[in-house]
Amino acid sequence: MSTRAPRPATVxxxxxxxxxxxxxxxxxxxxxxxxxxLSVLTLGAVVLLRDHPGTVTDAVWVRTVIVVVTSLLMVxxxxxxxxxxxxxxxxxxxxxxxxxxxxxxxxxxxxAFPAWLKIEQGACGVLLAGVVxxxxxxxxxxxxxxx
Numbered sequence: 001m002s003t004r005a006p007r008p009a010t011v012x013x014x015x016x017x018x019x020x021x022x023x024x025x026x027x028x029x030x031x032x033x034x035x036x037x038l039s040v041l042t043l044g045a046v047v048l049l050r051d052h053p054g055t056v057t058d059a060v061w062v063r064t065v066i067v068v069v070t071s072l073l074m075v076x077x078x079x080x081x082x083x084x085x086x087x088x089x090x091x092x093x094x095x096x097x098x099x100x101x102x103x104x105x106x107x108x109x110x111x112a113f114p115a116w117l118k119i120e121q122g123a124c125g126v127l128l129a130g131v132v133x134x135x136x137x138x139x140x141x142x143x144x145x146x147x
Contacts, residue, residue, distance in 0.1 A: 092135055
């Protein structure tokens, strides 16, 4: 029986200290932070507009709560990734890509959500597309792959 050697849970600090890696991870954290802030503000708007059924539907409630929860999880993933945690890096990459795809579906599907939420989700999608680009960059991937 052959067993593989376990991969270290964290990336050595010297690899994370490289200027381009630091900048990429800083940008990822900024983009994820903006995504979370926009999501929380949107939920606040939904709470304030709760008495307007044409503006705030049940689907809007469900969507905004889910987005806030996932955005806060992504904040955690981004913070841990910046500290070199490999599993959090993987979670960040997967979650950001999945969320971009889901947001694209929300924006293009007719009738499911009001126009104002589709615009907000489009803005979230742009922020997360940036996360996908920076987190999947060759240099960052190489650092977390151990090369």
